[in-house]
Amino acid sequence: MAAGVDVETIRYYEKAGLLPSPARRANGYRDYGGKHLERLAFIRHCRALDLPLAKISRLLELLSQPAAACDDVDRLVESQLERVRIRIRSLRALEKQLSALRSRCAGPQTAAACGILHELVTAAHRESVAHAGEDRAAAAPVTRGGRRKVQA
Amino acid sequence: MAAGVDVETIRYYEKAGLLPSPARRANGYRDYGGKHLERLAFIRHCRALDLPLAKISRLLELLSQPAAACDDVDRLVESQLERVRIRIRSLRALEKQLSALRSRCAGPQTAAACGILHELVTAAHRESVAHAGEDRAAAAPVTRGGRRKVQA
């Protein structure tokens, strides 16, 4: 029975402690049983939901302790959902910018006349000026322990 | 003038060949000039558009060759836009799944009774069965050179 998962990925999970090491055949080949495959399917399903391996690990732990409380399962799903929504919002903003950018293209040009390149440069410039203003404003109240930035 | 970019990130760009090494002061400190800052701002703006460094590198190259043709600038933006749209679609599907999953939560439970965990396990199982069917179907015509999957 094929599991539909790349071998290297499985071995990676094994090394990472998400899958127990399977029994070996006489020749040293791994021998996966039903339990392994179910566990693997569970992992892949969770990965398809973009859960990080660390959280999946936690879920697997809970699965093996039926009496444990499951409050953080809900929290985990909730926070994952929130992450996904945030990512969608930022990608939508990105999409807007990129399609605006695309509309700057006026057909084959030289680099010097390229509307897209031109827009990228001026947008970058605008932003860097805005940043400088921000920093000047933020510098006044306290010298808080933010990460260091660069001087020119 | 602060550039709003983490120092380590800048050095990373320098090592990666995206930024030229700046002049040094007597004590060895880096001395950034206007050109550097502009170039840095350009890079950060492109990164904000989620362009990979390799593509940004290509754009910078074009910027320094005003006479070059800029056809691939358009293609680059286009393909980036396509990537973003695909990602949005898949994240929306994800959002759906996650919010369906969340609705399975019936308040504090033990792990054994947790609706979410339960759903995860059965969904994973369904999928693994579907996969097995797929593979059986795909195995018939030709043994094409796909990546190897696991046996149980």
Place this chain on the structure above:
DNA sequence: GTTGACATTGAAGCGGCTACAGGGTTCCAA
């Protein structure tokens, strides 16, 4: 002179695989 916040370098770590080198095994066909 001592503290504290900056700067420098190089190397390692993150996540989640993916690829590759250098071998062994199994199976099928010529």
Place this chain on the structure above:
DNA sequence: TTGGAACCCTGTAGCCGCTTCAATGTCAAC
């Protein structure tokens, strides 16, 4: 029977775009 393809093994390094760390140097303020 031999040869080649297609699988398996182990171990290590690479990918991206940073981030973090350790060990050291420099500089301004108190």
